[in-house]
Amino acid sequence: MSFREKIAWISLAVTVAVYGGYFVFLTARGGEGWLSDSFGLLMGTTVLFIVLMIALTVVAAVLAPADAAAPVDEREKLISLKASQFSYFALSSGAFTTIVALFVGTDRFFAANFLFFSLIVAEIAKDAAQIFYFRRGA
Amino acid sequence: MAPTQVRNEIRRLRFEHGEMTQAELAERIGLTRQTVNAIEQGKYSPTLEAAFRIAIVFGRPLEDVFHYQGE
Numbered sequence: 001m002s003f004r005e006k007i008a009w010i011s012l013a014v015t016v017a018v019y020g021g022y023f024v025f026l027t028a029r030g031g032e033g034w035l036s037d038s039f040g041l042l043m044g045t046t047v048l049f050i051v052l053m054i055a056l057t058v059v060a061a062v063l064a065p066a067d068a069a070a071p072v073d074e075r076e077k078l079i080s081l082k083a084s085q086f087s088y089f090a091l092s093s094g095a096f097t098t099i100v101a102l103f104v105g106t107d108r109f110f111a112a113n114f115l116f117f118s119l120i121v122a123e124i125a126k127d128a129a130q131i132f133y134f135r136r137g138a
Numbered sequence: 139m140a141p142t143q144v145r146n147e148i149r150r151l152r153f154e155h156g157e158m159t160q161a162e163l164a165e166r167i168g169l170t171r172q173t174v175n176a177i178e179q180g181k182y183s184p185t186l187e188a189a190f191r192i193a194i195v196f197g198r199p200l201e202d203v204f205h206y207q208g209e
Contacts, residue, residue: 001172002170002171002172002173067170070170071168073168073170073173074173074184074185074188075169075170075172075173075176075182076170076173134172136181137142137176137179137182138176138181138182
């Protein structure tokens with residue numbers, strides 16, 4: 001498995017675990033104003049995401065220093081570009097839906113979290129597509 | 139994803155050149171070992187530049203290394 005595929009797996013796992021937990025926690029609370037105080041939670045989970053990504057990337061690099069030091073090659077660049085198409089579709093769909101929701105008077109905290117959810121879906125789509133192309137060919 | 143229509147003789151040529159490993163070939167042409175493996179298995183068609191670099195490593199013309207099998 002190449003270093004970039006490992007990073008895609010790490011990113012997918014950390015994104016699903018950390019932000020999956022964030023959204024499960026947020027929706028489980030429910031009730032009036034359930035999203036109004038989610039900013040602190042969002043910042044906390046983002047810090048946790050960054051710390052986990054850095055730590056696991058360092059571990060992966062230490063375990064395979066030669067792979068980590070190798071520059072990105074043409075196939076890896078192509079895979080990244082192809083995967084970005086899925087990411088762009090997910091994010092643009094979410095952004096457009098959020099804009100429409102705001103125009104019809106949706107609560108701004110709900111809109112902010114829906115937009116953030118779209119960002120997470122986009123990231124998951126990119127990681128999953130990268131893994132697919134690494135496994136099946138690009 | 140459909141496999142590429144480009145076939146190649148890289149595996150045979152590696153063994154004819156002192157049983158060169160995929161990693162050694164990858165290092166000489168500036169690709170990762172996984173990409174060399176993907177090319178060998180017909181899962182990825184290299185750029186023209188990479189194809190020339192591979193052919194140069196083996197000292198063979200491009201058409202001795204790669205064959206197009208499409209219609």
